[in-house]
Amino acid sequence: MKLKQDFFEQLTGYYQQVMPTPLPSPHWLLWSDDAAALIGESQPNDELLQVFSGNQRLPQAQYYAQVYSGHQFGGYSPQLGDGRSIILGEALGPQGSWDVALKGAGPTPYSRHGDGRAVTRSAVREFLISEALAALHIPTTRALAVIGSELPVWRETLEKGAITVRLARSHIRFGHFEYFYYGNEQREEKVRRLADFVIQQHFPQFSCDSAGYKAWFTEVVSATARMIAQWQAYGFAHGVMNTDNMSILGDSFDFGPFAFLDTYQEDFICNHSDPEGRYAFGQQPGIGLWNLQCLAQALTPIIASDDLLAALRQYQPALVQHYLQLMGARLGFPVSSNQSETEQQQDLQLIGEFTQLLEQQKLDYTNTLRQFGAITPDGDNARLRDEFVDTHAFDGWWQHFAKRVGKTDDVAAWQQSRRMANPKYILRNYQAQQATEQALNGDLSGLQTLHQLLKNPFDEQPELAHYAARPPQWGEGLIMSCSS
Numbered sequence: 034m035k036l037k038q039d040f041f042e043q044l045t046g047y048y049q050q051v052m053p054t055p056l057p058s059p060h061w062l063l064w065s066d067d068a069a070a071l072i073g074e075s076q077p078n079d080e081l082l083q084v085f086s087g088n089q090r091l092p093q094a095q096y097y098a099q100v101y102s103g104h105q106f107g108g109y110s111p112q113l114g115d116g117r118s119i120i121l122g123e124a125l126g127p128q129g130s131w132d133v134a135l136k137g138a139g140p141t142p143y144s145r146h147g148d149g150r151a152v153t154r155s156a157v158r159e160f161l162i163s164e165a166l167a168a169l170h171i172p173t174t175r176a177l178a179v180i181g182s183e184l185p186v187w188r189e190t191l192e193k194g195a196i197t198v199r200l201a202r203s204h205i206r207f208g209h210f211e212y213f214y215y216g217n218e219q220r221e222e223k224v225r226r227l228a229d230f231v232i233q234q235h236f237p238q239f240s241c242d243s244a245g246y247k248a249w250f251t252e253v254v255s256a257t258a259r260m261i262a263q264w265q266a267y268g269f270a271h272g273v274m275n276t277d278n279m280s281i282l283g284d285s286f287d288f289g290p291f292a293f294l295d296t297y298q299e300d301f302i303c304n305h306s307d308p309e310g311r312y313a314f315g316q317q318p319g320i321g322l323w324n325l326q327c328l329a330q331a332l333t334p335i336i337a338s339d340d341l342l343a344a345l346r347q348y349q350p351a352l353v354q355h356y357l358q359l360m361g362a363r364l365g366f367p368v369s370s371n372q373s374e375t376e377q378q379q380d381l382q383l384i385g386e387f388t389q390l391l392e393q394q395k396l397d398y399t400n401t402l403r404q405f406g407a408i409t410p411d412g413d414n415a416r417l418r419d420e421f422v423d424t425h426a427f428d429g430w431w432q433h434f435a436k437r438v439g440k441t442d443d444v445a446a447w448q449q450s451r452r453m454a455n456p457k458y459i460l461r462n463y464q465a466q467q468a469t470e471q472a473l474n475g476d477l478s479g480l481q482t483l484h485q486l487l488k489n490p491f492d493e494q495p496e497l498a499h500y501a502a503r504p505p506q507w508g509e510g511l512i513m514s515c516s517s
């Protein structure tokens with residue numbers, strides 16, 4: 034693994050050096066060939082196991098934990114930082130570099146009262162969802178591997194410690210900017226240095242001056258809008274959209290109590306610690322904007338307020354346009370990028386009526402949409418219609434839908450496009466839970482199958498079809514606590 038250390042070398046004062054606390058008796062639980070290829074690695078080997086479990090130091094690498102703060106559940110937390118994630122540097126891959134971080138590698142100067150560890154259950158979930166989102170083409174950090182151990186870690190019960198090896202194009206969060214903005218000391222210079230670093234590393238098309246800063250922030254707004262449009266289109270609830278979990282590049286980041294919707298439900302809450310539903314599924318678009326407003330505030334030392342506001346105003350149109358394109362692809366009608374506002378409203382209504390039907394009739398979001406690959410838009414719709422209990426309501430919607438799609442000349446191609454846009458498989462919480470329990474009892478086959486399944490979510494994989502079934506009652510809408 035070839036590393037560079039740009040963050041470490043250029044941003045002294047934005048991190049503290051720290052070494053991992055070795056994980057005893059480490060072993061591989063999961064490994065991603067696809068993620069490995071991103072940094073020019075191929076196979077897991079013993080040397081990497083020793084390095085990633087903190088038992089051996091990577092020569093010439095300076096290890097560090099970054100400092101940041103953030104708004105958590107609406108309130109400002111002035112001092113956060115990597116409390117359980119240690120970064121080794123930026124690994125050079127064939128198409129760019131990736132931060133390599135060990136999540137769960139022991140205490141750091143930012144651990145506060147935490148133990149710096151992650152439990153197997155949560156490390157595995159982070160791995161699987163990273164692979165699943167990537168396969169759905171949703172921008173995300175990646176997971177290279179999960180390393181298991183016998184280390185006892187106390188949460189609500191006694192669990193076993195593990196490390197997720199995370200690859201991120203950047204670990205810089207909205208909260209990094211907030212930390213230096215609210216920190217008062219040399220506020221402008223500190224925020225500017227960080228912005229310059231982000232621009233030079235990730236947005237080389239922009240200059241480090243006021244025009245460049247404005248263009249850069251506008252791009253952060255649209256990248257965030259696009260990411261959230263993807264979450265909404267695929268039914269992904271993140272669960273902890275604090276500003277310290279928002280990546281400056283618009284990659285999905287920090288996977289705790291997340292869940293994909295089983296039954297379609299706007300007010301679905303996946304986080305046990307969020308009884309009021311601040312981060313409920315249907316709130317995500319609004320929270321994305323709220324978080325960008327926090328970031329904008331932190332950028333006031335270097336970007337004029339009018340420019341920040343102008344960029345923020347692009348959030349909603351960008352999100353709506355991207356959402357419509359994704360949903361158009363899922364349902365089967367083309368959405369051009371220069372639709373009039375009326376056309377957009379009509380499409381939003383058509384989609385909204387459909388999701389409302391799903392919600393009223395308690396239908397599985399993923400499975401119902403998958404049926405679009407088996408119907409004829411101007412003919413036989415039985416496979417889809419049969420999912421609905423109130424077929425009368427469905428028939429009313431279908432008329433509008435069929436009109437919107439119009440005549441389809443090549444039905445087979447239309448169906449194939451639907452199957453490429455509507456996954457058969459998503460990560461269902463109860464399946465991750467079952468496979469993890471099995472792995473903790475020494476049998477990794479369940480995890481490996483789930484991994485295989487999620488890497489190819491659009492393929493039929495008939496031998497694994499039972500994974501696409503609606504969850505059993507105990508597993509429906511299973512929600513997680515924050516203790517990870």
Ligand SMILES: Nc1ncnc2c1ncn2[C@@H]1O[C@H](COP(=O)(O)OP(=O)(O)OP(=O)(O)O)[C@@H](O)[C@H]1O
Pocket residue numbers: 113114115116117118143144145146147148149150151273277278286287288289517
């Ligand atoms: N077990 C722990 N020990 C020490 N610090 C922790 C622990 N769990 C969470 N934290 C810290 O609490 C804050 C909020 O945690 P959060 O769950 O958002 O992040 P995380 O999952 O630990 O990490 P990341 O955001 O890097 O994916 C962060 O500063 C995080 O480092």
Ligand SMILES: [Mg+2]
Pocket residue numbers: 277278287
């Ligand atoms: Mg976090």
